[in-house]
Amino acid sequence: MPRLAIFASGNGSNAQRIAEHFSGHPGISVDLILSNNPAAYVLRRAEQLGIRSEVFSRDTFYHTGSIPALLQEGKIDFLVLAGFLWLIPADILAAYPGRILNIHPALLPKYGGKGMYGMRVHEAVIAAGDRESGISIHVVDDRYDEGKVIFQARCTVTDQDNPESLAEKVHQLEYRYFPEVIEKFITGRP
Ligand code: GRF
Numbered sequence: 001m002p003r004l005a006i007f008a009s010g011n012g013s014n015a016q017r018i019a020e021h022f023s024g025h026p027g028i029s030v031d032l033i034l035s036n037n038p039a040a041y042v043l044r045r046a047e048q049l050g051i052r053s054e055v056f057s058r059d060t061f062y063h064t065g066s067i068p069a070l071l072q073e074g075k076i077d078f079l080v081l082a083g084f085l086w087l088i089p090a091d092i093l094a095a096y097p098g099r100i101l102n103i104h105p106a107l108l109p110k111y112g113g114k115g116m117y118g119m120r121v122h123e124a125v126i127a128a129g130d131r132e133s134g135i136s137i138h139v140v141d142d143r144y145d146e147g148k149v150i151f152q153a154r155c156t157v158t159d160q161d162n163p164e165s166l167a168e169k170v171h172q173l174e175y176r177y178f179p180e181v182i183e184k185f186i187t188g189r190p
Pocket of ligand 1: 008010011012013014015082083084103104105117118170171174
């Protein structure tokens with residue numbers, strides 16, 4: 001049975017939706033939630049969900065090789081980044097080639113790349129006067145937000161929208177689609 005680990009740096013509302021989607025699922029389980037941020041609310045969510053969590057430092061993540069070891073010890077098959085802000089290092093990419101998904105809160109390739117995260121994305125979309133935004137789910141490679149996009153969903157941006165209201169629209173798309181896109185990505189593989 002495929003096992004998932006979720007990486008999240010902050011609130012973790014997507015992580016929670018994903019964990020709930022797979023709770024009791026006959027074929028896929030969420031076994032581990034990892035965070036670079038010891039104060040992240042996602043860790044409280046993990047506790048409430050009864051899912052093991054681990055916190056790591058920048059040095060551990062980039063220089064020790066202990067994250068791939070931890071993932072392999074937990075027999076983790078796929079990684080999901082849900083609001084995770086650090087670039088994935090080569091050792092993790094090598095251990096999970098084509099098996100890491102990220103969600104980005106805009107229509108890539110627009111509004112992606114280093115420093116484009118959270119409210120900054122929605123502020124940029126509003127400032128540009130775009131009439132639509134949305135979500136992109138993509139395979140992770142060694143660059144920020146550049147791996148192959150496997151799914152997008154759109155929402156309108158109106159004159160009444162501000163970054164906060166747009167963030168809310170985008171979050172609703174994330175909750176609606178991310179768990180099922182992960183499921184299809186895993187079950188649709190040879
Ligand atoms: C989401 O909008 C996601 O697209 C972005 O960070 C946000 C995380 O929200 N990468 P949450 O932590 O899941 O509530």
